Every structure is written in C-alpha cells, then in structure tokens.
C-alpha cells in the first residue's frame with residue numbers, strides 16, 4: 001500500500017510516492033497558471049513514474065499554497081507541518097529548517113520528534129526569495145541556475161538595496177559602470193543570505209540546520225548563509241521534495 | 254537679491270528662484286544618471302527662466318538625495334527640513350505633510366512655525382512610492398500620468414499583494430482573466446493609499462494635511478487617501494517644488 005504527497009508551490013509543484021519506508025517515485029513540474037490542472041497532471045505522471053495504479057494508493061495528501069485547488073486529495077495539511085515531518089523523515093537530527101522557495105521563505109524549528117515548535121514565514125516581500133534571484137538573473141542575462149557557478153570565487157560586490165525593485169536598478173547601474181557579472185552575482189547571493197539571516201535570527205538557530213526549497217540547490221548561497229549563521233548547513237537532493245514527503249508520510253500514519 | 258533652492262530627487266530634480274516673498278521661476282528636469290550634471294543643467298535653465306544673472310543670487314541651497322553631488326551650492330540641507338519649511342511657506346496652517354516621491358515616501362509633522370517635530374520615511378521598499386505606480390502603469394500599458402484618469406469612476410479591483418514584484422504579477426493575471434484596466438488602475442491607487450495610510454498612522458495625522466511630491470498630481474489617489482484618513486487633503490500646483498522652495502527660503506534667512 002502506498003501514499004502520495006503533493007506539494008503545489010507558487011512556482012514548482014512536487015509530488016512523491018511513499019511505501020511506508022522510502023520514497024519510490026518523485027515528480028516535479030512548474031505550477032503554471034492552474035494549480036488544479038497541474039495537480040491532476042502531476043498525479044498522472046507520478047503514477048506512471050512509480051508504476052502503480054490509483055487503487056494501490058491509500059491516501060493522497062495535498063500541501064503548499066495551491067492545495068486548496070486540489071479536488072482529488074483526501075487530506076490537506078499546511079506546508080509548515082509537512083516540512084517539519086518531511087525534514088524529520090530525511091534526517092531525524094534536524095532541528096532548524098530554512099526553506100527558500102520561489103516566492104517565499106520560512107524558518108521552522110523542530111523538537112526531537114519532528115513536531116513544529118516555532119516558525120516564521122515571509123511571503124509578503126519578494127526580497128530574499130527565489131523571485132529576487134530570478135529577477136536578478138534576468139538583469140544579469142544569465143539563467144537562475146547559473147548564479148552560483150558564475151559567482152564562485154568572485155569577491156562579492158556590495159548590493160545596497162534589499163528591495164527587489166531597487167536592487168534590480170542597482171544591478172543595471174553596476175553593470176553599466178563596468179562591475180563584473182561574477183562579483184554582482186556573488187553580491188546578490190550575499191544579499192539573499194543576509195535577508196535570510198535576519199529571518200532566521202528572529203526564530204533562533206539550533207543544530208542541525210537543513211536548507212530546503214528550490215533555492216537550496218544554490219551551493220554558494222548555502223555557504224554564505226552558513227558563514228553568517230556560524231553553523232554547518234545540510235541539504236539533500238531531495239530537499240525540494242520535503243513538503244511532499246512530509247505530506248506522504250502524514251498520509252501513512 | 255535672490256536665493257535658489259535645488260532639490261535633486263531620485264527621479265525628478267526641481268529648482269526655484271525666490272525673491273524673499275515669492276517664487277519667481279521654477280524648473281523641473283529628470284534627474285537621470287548624474288545628479289551633478291543635472292544640477293548644473295537645472296541651474297543654467299533656472300537662471301534663464303528667471304531672467305537673472307548668477308551674481309544676483311545670494312545663496313544656492315541644495316537638498317534631496319542628490320545634494321551631496323552638487324559642488325556649487327553654498328548650503329546643503331536635509332529634505333525633511335526643507336519640506337517642512339516649504340510647506341509652511343506655501344500654507345502656514347499645514348501640520349502634516351505627506352510626500353510621495355519617485356522612490357520614497359515620507360510623513361512630516363510640523364508645529365505652528367513650520368519646525369519639524371516628527372517624521373517617518375520609507376525609502377527601503379518600492380511599494381507605496383512612485384516606482385510602484387511606474388511599474389504598474391507599464392504592466393497596464395498606460396502612462397503613469399494617465400492612472401487617475403483611467404481609474405476615475407471605476408470600482409477598484411482588490412490587489413492582494415503589497416509588494417511591487419508580486420503585485421505586478423497579480424496585475425498581469427488580472428488582465429489575463431479579463432478584469433478591466435479601469436478597475437485594476439483604481440485598485441492600484443487604493444493599494445498606494447493603504448500603504449501610505451499605514452505610514453501616516455504611525456506618526457499620526459493633524460490638520461491641515463498637505464500632499465506633496467510627484468505622485469500628488471494623482472487626484473484619485475488624493476481622494477482615496479483622504480477617505481482612508483478621514484480628513485481633507487490639500488495640495489498645490491507647486492507641491493512638487495516644496496523641497497526646493499524650502500531650500501530657497503532657508504537660504505534667504
């Protein structure tokens with residue numbers, strides 16, 4: 001018997017099949033304009049990917065901002081709870097989860113059993129989220145996935161504006177003044193690290209720290225953030241699926 | 254004998270000639286990339302406009318964010334002080350000044366003689382500033398100067414995101430869903446009114462209230478803001494020159 005967890009994020013939708021012990025299939029798709037259509041599509045892909053039939057699925061649990069649009073789920077659980085359960089499943093020693101997604105960022109504090117004891121979320125301001133990096137990559141004329149690579153080894157150029165709109169103008173000016181893309185990219189990653197640092201500081205950091213969400217693939221940002229926080233930060237290839245994993249695990253209980 | 258006040262704002266630069274009693278000439282220019290060059294240019298234009306020689310000018314006072322770049326000024330005074338003096342000069346009954354500029358917004362509280370007793374400024378977040386309206390006008394494919402006219406008489410569409418970046422996406426979605434430009438424009442002006450309201454609330458409002466800065470030309474925004482604050486809001490054709498007028502008046506003293 002299997003369970004499925006579907007996490008409809010603002011930018012990316014993630015889904016996994018769980019067999020009670022491990023994740024046996026995973027799918028990620030852009031959320032696009034319709035969380036409902038994407039939800040149906042991702043379920044279809046996931047069943048194929050896992051080579052299972054709908055009838056073998058005990059529970060489908062939805063999470064993420066788009067979960068309300070999913071008509072076919074058995075349960076809907078907040079992303080905070082799912083992230084907590086998912087992080088605890090991936091590594092039971094995790095006590096702090098830092099999640100930077102496409103349009104929000106959050107810090108979650110967990111107790112030993114993976115229960116959420118505190119959290120803080122920013123979904124009001126694009127600064128410090130994937131959206132900030134997306135706008136900046138566009139200004140730098142590179143792909144968002146190349147930011148870390150481009151910035152690697154460069155001395156970060158200080159970016160004064162925290163605001164996405166003002167920082168974008170600053171980047172354009174810096175380029176016109178002849179600053180290198182490398183140093184600007186490094187400066188932008190530091191800006192996100194700083195913004196994240198101030199969010200994390202309000203909740204407090206406790207080891208082990210896990211970095212999740214789409215932006216966690218950015219290795220240099222992870223490094224900068226670890227330096228600012230003075231701790232080692234862990235991540236995983238499955239980091240982007242943490243909410244979906246949590247949802248699937250909850251469905252199993 | 255004359256004095257000159259030059260206010261180099263982030264978007265527009267304003268300058269006036271003052272004869273001790275009234276403003277006899279005024280010039281406004283885009284600030285562009287070089288506050289220094291713009292300062293020199295605006296001084297040149299202003300002398301021509303006022304038909305006066307440089308020798309007839311007793312003092313030149315600089316204000317606004319770009320004042321530091323002006324080598325030829327005799328005095329540099331903060332924009333908060335200049336706005337206070339300028340508002341008091343335009344109307345001695347003014348006790349609250351709401352200034353929305355190209356990239357910032359501020360609320361200034363004055364005592365009877367025009368001295369600043371309190372103020373609050375937002376220059377960190379593009380929301381609630383001219384920049385917000387500029388981005389939104391672009392998304393609506395209209396000119397920023399047309400916003401009020403387009404919105405007039407429409408039922409405002411609620412804009413959920415306060416953030417400029419997220420609101421821009423929201424506007425694009427609303428248009429794709431078929432919402433009218435008129436209702437979106439009205440909703441955007443209400444968003445700026447709401448953001449301004451929360452800034453004003455922190456300082457407290459005292460009559461008479463004067464609306465200045467480039468965005469004050471937006472009549473519908475003035476109306477919305479007045480409704481939210483529950484007071485009548487005054488403005489003037491000279492509202493955009495208030496900082497420059499204050500600087501010129503200070504130079505005369």
Ligand code: SF4
Pocket residue numbers: 124125126127162163164165166377378379380415416417418419
């Ligand atoms: S600071 Fe910039 S990015 Fe943040 S809410 Fe304001 S406009 Fe948006």
